[in-house]
Amino acid sequence: MASAVLYLRMRQKLKVKPQQLITVGDLAQLISSDNTAGHIAEMEMYRIKPSDKNLLVVDVMKVVEKIQEHLPALDIQTIGPAQTIVEIQYPKRRVSTIYFILIWFLLFIGSGLAIMNFHEDVSMQEVHQRIYRLITGIDNPTPLMLQIPYSLGLGIGMVLFFNHLFRKRFNEEPSPLEVEMFNYQQDLDLYIIMHENKESEKNLNDK
Template sequence: MGVNNETLYLKIEQNTIVYDRHVVLNDIAKMECTNEAVLRQLKQKKIYSFTNQKDEKKEKNQMQVFSVLKIIEQIHEDYPSLTISNEGESDFIIEYIPNPEKPKVMNTIKTVLLCIIIFFGSAFTIMAFNNDISVTDVFDKLYGQVTGTKADGVNELEVCYCIGLGLGIILFFNHVGRKKITPDPTPIQIEMRKYEKDVDTTFIENAGRGGHSIDVS
């Protein structure tokens, strides 16, 4: 198909999740072109099909690394004279999830177990830290210096410390239940994004070294 003086702007994220075994370009890419006919055709262009696992008892998630050059090559098969400007990643991952919906009961059980582990793990860490630095002795001495009397049992400093510790954790993680205190991303969200990016980068590099990446010949 002939296309003169037309430019296609192509943007693909580093990791894209699809739920259909047959992947079309619109599933993984954002595109812009002044020629609407070209855009409509390319959105429906099939670029890859994951292995059919219907013979197996349970379909497994599949991942495939692609080079954007391969996508450009496939587009040029239909539009040889089309200019393509890549605005996204040079290498990316397509992740196929055949069964996106998991049983809600299992998700609830996993969430409860995770909360229990985090709660007791955090409590043990805080207690171990307080024991290492002898925080009780520190508060007793400070209480005696400020008030001139010896602390008897739990004093005001320890109560304020406990309240401040809880408030500090809430403010640091920027969450009260499902509500965020500020629109900024939480520290956990930031670390999770860094972790996901590192995992994707490593997966892409390993696929390239192992020759498992789909690229131009």
């Protein structure tokens, strides 16, 4: 009789509470050719300790080792990611309102300053005077007729780019901001996988 096969796929990410007990089923999706998957899923892997801080990487090898302790004859086939990032979620500490307002004003003033610097940098005033003369044939040192719509347009353009003008979505596609957030998170995850997982690096010169 051929030995039973277990297909095991590590989850990309697992979010847990402090002190929680993680089972094999939490860490991986399991399918088996006999009915052992449910039993394996219940196997206890690890209890979160305070010393784990907020991140932990569990390598697939650890899970395989655990399963083999109980079921040495099982043929384990692993698919997909080779590790799971365990994120330990402590009760969220609220960002204080004062702190938030300060950041808001910093960004408000800073972006205003940045646009003024940009205008001076590219001689926007002269360009606007020139557009005014081009259209009307009159010299006007302060072409506000052009500049006030321009200023409002600046805001519209930025909002348009980030697609927040309409709260309802145009379509299913994510906005550039969401894609950017996702990419950043992926980079962080990759870093964690490489650096938090002690098994992924080995230094033979270590004493």
